[in-house]
Amino acid sequence: MKKKILLGLGLAAIMALSACGGSAQDVSGDKSQTEKHYPLTIQNYTKVEGGTTWDKKDQKFDKAPERIMANTRPAAELLLNLGLGDKIVGVGASFGAPDKTVEEEYAKLNILSDSYVGKEVTLGTDPDLVFGRGGLFDNADWGVGTVDSLNEMGINTYVLESSVTGATYDSIYKDIENIGNVFNVEDKAESFIKKLKDQEEKITSNLSSISENKTFAYLHTTDPKELMVYAAHDETFFNDVFHMIKLDNVFKDESAEISIEMLIDADPDVLIIPMWVEEDPANAEKVKEGLYSNPKLSSMKAIKNKQIYAVDYNYMFGYGYNSIDGMELLAKEMYPDLFK
Template identity: 75%
Template sequence: MKRKLLLGVGLAVILTLAGCGGSIKSSSTEDTQTNKHYPLTIKNYKKAEGGTTWEKKEQIFEKAPERIMANTRPAAELLLHLGLGDKIVGVGANFGAPDKAVEEEYSKLPILGDGYVGKEATLGTDPDIVIGRGGLFDNADWGVGTVDTLNEMGIHTYVLESSITGGTYDSVYKDIENLGKIFDVQDKAKSFIKQLKEKQNSITSKLANIEEEKTFALLFMTDPKEVSVFAAHGETFFHDAFRMVKLDNVFKNEKGEVSVEMLIEADPDVLIIPDWTTYNNSNPNDIKEALYANPKLSSMKAIKNKQIYAVDYNYMFGYGYNTIDGIEILAKEMYPDLFK
């Protein structure tokens, strides 16, 4: 009897251990699958304080960051598309056309300032990663701190490749892919890339039969009475975006200042002005009307043919995915018959 009891107990123990063994093995497998993604090395960039030359610098992640500071609105909106809103602890440069798809989520984020924010405000969010526009990674009052400075404090950085010299709209896809890896949300990254590429392909296909590439100049103006030309030399992302609508910056190789006389002599087909509506409630039509009425510019083709278009600042210099939205708006204005 005792022997049978012991045998029964022993069998129960064996069955219990077998059950636990299966459970432990499953748990171990899950842990391995979860942790095999990290440590993760991402090749990114840095530049010296006040510098202009970007150098490669690796960022090594032992796990997904938990507290994100985004230095511009477009950077924060990108993170929202990847489902990372609960990790955003601060947003700088709160201006520019909103992305309607994530506008409600964005309204709940902690905004640090309407303009560019400095290192003190950035560090005040206690971030473990700072993400965004490359030009803002500086120790100046308007900068979040250099990459080296932040890294030395134990804070990771991700400089958007679209925002550095050589960046193009294709760089946006690389940024989304990298951020998908950093936060282990690759499926959402792939889905968003697919969505953006479909929109880009739709625009380019509608404009495919336009063989003539028009020239343009950017008039960086806030005061209708003061004509100011921005050459945008070295702004590769800006130039690549406008090439989607068959526009070529007539001053792209000009390193110095561009005078009004140079503008008149170059006589571009199109003039682009920034739309500051979402920044200071100004009306771009006021600038258009002033330019059309300016006697000094009356001989220009763009003036005679009414070819002045306003584009939101963030669509031009936000270096983000939503530039495609601005390009689509511009394409519809320039070629309305092709988008009916």
């Protein structure tokens, strides 16, 4: 809340003159610092259209971008946490669990679609930076355009390191550091990194009494009659995030398609299913009950011990900082006594 204090005319005049002098000095200082900061080169990534291999590619910034298109909700929320909401001109793929701390600011943004958006819609926002999840940098209908094609039009890109094969949750810290550097808001980036690391440390501390990891398998289904096991072999970020709460993907080394028979033979301790907040909240419970009552799965430990858990899709495959929120929620559900 802004407060106005009425002072005597003489004192007001003196303070006004003083403020003007101070303000001019600050602006000059800020300008000088900005000039020293740019041009700035950040090492990032590119891949060929339809490809899966990421190669390093530098992005040069002559100044801080003014018009950012964020290709997913988690990407936009990261920017909001760094105080960059006024620079976001469009958000694609606006689905998934919200970050409550920036939900009010997020609601004011230009939401382009609840689903993935294409290159034409992306360019319609007239961005000078396209930012977010790597898998969406493609010229397909669901893609914002390849890195190279956008760069050729004079548009900078930033592919989240967390969304590139080989990433871990620590890649999030590198992304925040890089964006803090690009926008010259290093203090905010440092503060946000500390907040996340404190949260991670707290989770680790609460689970310190657990000596062994449990195994899990991910079932990509919202219908118990249509079972699909996703090995997530190349999903290094996904696999690392679950390590945070001492869960190990039983199929992380499998590159082949996983059959139901393979799932039963592997017999993981836990089964994870996806959840979308936009759906009927009870749907995940219906899926659980359907799996528990499936006679084909009845011999599995996870079924016998009632160890099926639903996790919001964005917490697993949004490649964002708020994956830690999903893991904390899951840990509290699995080990409620350790989080009292």
